[in-house]
Amino acid sequence: MTHRILKLILLITHVTTICLCAGCRLCNDATPIARQGIIDLSATDLQNSDPIRLDGAWEFYWKQLLTPADFQGAHPPVVTAFLTLPSAWNHAEIEGEKAGRAGYATLRLRILSNREKQSLTRATAPFA
Numbered sequence: 001m002t003h004r005i006l007k008l009i010l011l012i013t014h015v016t017t018i019c020l021c022a023g024c025r026l027c028n029d030a031t032p033i034a035r036q037g038i039i040d041l042s043a044t045d046l047q048n049s050d051p052i053r054l055d056g057a058w059e060f061y062w063k064q065l066l067t068p069a070d071f072q073g074a075h076p077p078v079v080t081a082f083l084t085l086p087s088a089w090n091h092a093e094i095e096g097e098k099a100g101r102a103g104y105a106t107l108r109l110r111i112l113s114n115r116e117k118q119s120l121t122r123a124t125a126p127f128a
Contacts, residue, residue, distance in 0.1 A: 032044065032052065033055060034054060034055065034057050034058060034085075034109055035056060035057055036059075036082055037057065037058055037059035037082065037109060037110060038109070038110045038112060039056060039109060039110070039112070041111055041112060041113050041114075042113055042114040043114070044114075046113060046115075046120070054085070054109055054111075055084075055085060056085065057082040057085075058082065058107045058108060058109045059079045059107065059108040059109070060080050060081045060082060060083040060089070060092060060105055060106075061079065061080050061106040061107075062081070062089075062092075062094050062099060062105045063103060063105065064077060064080075064104075064106050066108070071108075080105075081093065085107070089103070
């Protein structure tokens with residue numbers, strides 16, 4: 001009798017384990033994260049992938065409204081800080097002080113892809 005109960009418990013354990021793991025899948029491609037203002041998407045098939053989050057450390061230029069042309073010259077602007085997104089800049093430390101709620105800035109992220117010229121689309125959530 002005890003032997004039958006042990007077999008039944010083992011069977012239930014195996015079936016439960018299989019059921020719990022049935023929804024799991026192995027994913028070889030790690031989610032890319034921006035580091036020091038650069039995100040490497042060169043190993044990602046951008047044409048056939050789901051939307052990609054651009055989370056991570058973006059270049060942060062406090063109290064500067066910059067355009068792409070500002071980064072083309074021999075003396076590009078100096079990064080004020082790296083801001084980890086998604087987050088608010090309230091707690092970003094600039095020259096030893098917190099940025100606070102009021103202000104303006106440029107956020108910049110360079111995207112490395114496996115193609116020289118590729119059209120990308122960016123969607124942003126509304127903010128206030």
